[in-house]
Amino acid sequence: MNLEEKIKEIGSICIPGMRLSLSNKDNVSGPGTYELKGYIYAALAGILKTEEDENTKANIISVESSRTPSVLPNTGDIVTAKVTVVNPRTVQCLILCVGPSVLVRMYKGILKKEDIKATEKDRVDPYKCFRPGDIILARVLPMTEIHWYQLSTAENELGVVIATAEGSPQGVSMVPISWSEMQCPKTLVKEPRKVARVIPENINQSLFPVHSKQDNHHTDK
């Protein structure tokens, strides 16, 4: 049957409640599975995936579903969020993605003044680090409030990834020129931001390269 051939091509399909394996040192339950009475069971309908963990050499058994699983951001995850309101004490944002998966519904996150930077926590001005409309990478802190996620950007790799300057045309994102400043390539306006260490893919730079001989593989410094 055509269906059988397709199933063979995909691999092992799991449905919730299927027993996958024993749970011991060699087999660890990953996302999409749960552990009960010494066995690992599937929790989602999807495709079975086993990966080897480099540190412990154990198989991480997980079930990958084609839809984003209905899970919320967990403590310690890196999330992508869009800044909505900037106050002198807090920064409010909407969480768009958890890790690589895009969320269907945006959840509210809040960034306190003390959690924006790792150093000089008290003398930081949130308006100089974020502006409404910026896309930031942040880490989720343990939950204290019921419906808001506490976020933190107190690491070098976290902070603003995509930002547009005031008065610039839409779609033109700024290029970072230092860890605390960004510049718009069109209007050449400089604005202060807390920049993340990950360099964003800047499509303007590859379409209109400064040096004509270089190709578009010069995105990492």
Added chain:
Amino acid sequence: MPLDFRRFNGPEDSVSYKIYTKDYLKTYDEQLKDLYDENGKRKDGRELNEARSMCMFFARTDMVSQAKGSAYVELRKTKVVCSVFDPREIPHQNEFRQLGQLYCEVKFAPFSCPRKRRPYVPDVEEKALSVALRQALEPAVCRHFFPNYQIDVLIYILEHDGSCLAAAINAAGLALANAAVPMFDIITSCSVAVIGNKMFIDPTEIEEHIAKNSTEVNHGIITMSVLSQLKQISDFTQIGSMDVECVTKVMEVLLKECEIIVPNIQRILVVDVVKNFELKKHLEAETKKREEILKKKMDEWRSLLNGQ
């Protein structure tokens, strides 16, 4: 019954035309005899112990495009649609809870019941079904994955021909799996109507009506839902009065019946996974094609710029 102001209501002392039909004037015994004929077959041709799950069962997922996950279950004439949405904040909640909640709402369409029209405002029966559905689904869903949030499970019954709660639980289980809500197991459900010493498995609406209004010693309806792989009963609902032997007999029958539905549900979920996989492959192929075209255009522009 509150008046429906959007429709023309007749004069206040008007009654339904149904009280003048021959069916209404039958006595209880005549109605009971109507239910099954000499060979022991029921009105729709089934045996007394034959459920609709074998030949008259249809279900599919991805029925509602706006919902995260959805399912449609049809048991011959009973038709049920279920939609499941992503976790959202619980309104009016003040305390921190470790487990998430399920917000279940069962609604009958106004045209669904044969005996009367359903009002728009949820009435007592709908509220009771919503509570029963929630009790059945709570043991099946991994609620520790969404603390302080609730998942909406909305059921809309398009036609009521008996076994509504069982169909609703089956549909909700499928829709939750379709929406990638982590579950401990798939949930299946079935119901039985008892009238005297006769058991009608998967009753139709007429059988349910007579079972509820019967005056025999054992009468009533039992709905049971089972987590198949973990072999646990997640919910047991009984309407009516029955003695202990009757209840234990019915429970054994129901366990077997719920077991029979499981391969159907499994097949639907597998087909769903295959379909999504195919869709993903197709989308990836399309993106590759578009990226090729875009790359070609970019090379063209770059060479134009460099040439100038």
